[in-house]
Amino acid sequence: MRDTMGEFLAELIAAYGNTEALLAADFYDSLRDVPPSAARFQAVMAYPPSDPEQFHGTASWAIAPLLGDEPDAGGALSRLTGAVSRLVMQPNRDTVIRSVAEDRHAAGWQRNTRAGSCRFCRMLAGREGAVYKRESALVAAHDRCKCVAVPSWDENAPEVPVYAYVASQTTAKMSPAQREVHRARVRDYLDANIPK
Numbered sequence: 001m002r003d004t005m006g007e008f009l010a011e012l013i014a015a016y017g018n019t020e021a022l023l024a025a026d027f028y029d030s031l032r033d034v035p036p037s038a039a040r041f042q043a044v045m046a047y048p049p050s051d052p053e054q055f056h057g058t059a060s061w062a063i064a065p066l067l068g069d070e071p072d073a074g075g076a077l078s079r080l081t082g083a084v085s086r087l088v089m090q091p092n093r094d095t096v097i098r099s100v101a102e103d104r105h106a107a108g109w110q111r112n113t114r115a116g117s118c119r120f121c122r123m124l125a126g127r128e129g130a131v132y133k134r135e136s137a138l139v140a141a142h143d144r145c146k147c148v149a150v151p152s153w154d155e156n157a158p159e160v161p162v163y164a165y166v167a168s169q170t171t172a173k174m175s176p177a178q179r180e181v182h183r184a185r186v187r188d189y190l191d192a193n194i195p196k
Contacts, residue, residue, distance in 0.1 A: 017048025
């Protein structure tokens with residue numbers, strides 16, 4: 001089941017991920033408003049994830065609720081649709097980030113949220129006008145994430161602080177107990193500062 005699901009995910013992500021990359025390239029090119037003297041530039045398209053191990057790992061994780069004593073089809077479907085949404089949107093976000101890195105007139109990119117975004121994403125996007133200026137600063141997206149990367153040509157835009165680039169690396173090195181304390185602090189901050 002895992003192998004079949006992994007192969008299906010690879011085909012699904014390739015098909016829809018390529019469409020997302022093309023949409024992002026068109027979006028980037030339509031927003032790029034620089035003087036004619038800046039010469040032509042075309043957005044740099046990103047490719048969908050293609051690592052078979054990633055798809056097999058995702059498939060194993062997604063079908064796990066089906067393999068317990070009380071199979072949970074709804075739980076498996078929820079996991080699968082969440083992972084698919086993240087993986088399909090990855091080429092969209094990566095296209096904008098790669099294009100910004102190659103475009104000498106781009107100041108950086110911003111995280112923008114859409115309706116239904118979680119509070120944590122809204123907090124990250126709430127840095128008014130701030131941009132990510134390093135190619136290594138990827139849009140850290142979670143399952144069902146509604147964030148998009150949007151290019152900025154504002155040369156005076158402040159840069160998002162460097163610590164924001166390594167936040168996920170920090171939690172990855174924590175013990176489970178440390179991670180739970182960290183998550184509790186984040187929840188407390190969100191409760192105090194970001195409306196539900």
